Amino acid sequence: MEKVIAGQTVEVDEQGYMTKPDQWTEAVGEAIAGELGITLTDAHRKVIDFVRAEAAKGEELTIRKVGTSGIVDIKTLYELFPGGPLKNACKIAGLPKPKSCL
Numbered sequence: 001m002e003k004v005i006a007g008q009t010v011e012v013d014e015q016g017y018m019t020k021p022d023q024w025t026e027a028v029g030e031a032i033a034g035e036l037g038i039t040l041t042d043a044h045r046k047v048i049d050f051v052r053a054e055a056a057k058g059e060e061l062t063i064r065k066v067g068t069s070g071i072v073d074i075k076t077l078y079e080l081f082p083g084g085p086l087k088n089a090c091k092i093a094g095l096p097k098p099k100s101c102l
Helices: 026-035 042-056 063-067 074-080 085-092
Strands: 002-006 010-011
Touching: 002 026, 010 026, 026 085, 042 063, 042 074, 042 085, 063 074, 063 085, 074 085
Parallel strands: none
Antiparallel strands: 002 010
């Protein structure tokens, strides 16, 4: 289905995750973060850039992978993206819901 985010029409699934990551822009990411009650900082953006790069390589995303990336530790990941750190990071990054998340 389609949803207008930051003035741009994007394809999303029934849970609101983007299904076409190439439709993502920084403005879309900011808007999604706002919907989740998150104000993006440089630390958030580093995580978002990392998960987008890993997904583009076809890598499976896990909390452990992000936590051992050297970008952020697991505790900080939970602080940056409360209520589901990997799910929220991926949603803001315009990626589908990770397979490792319920």
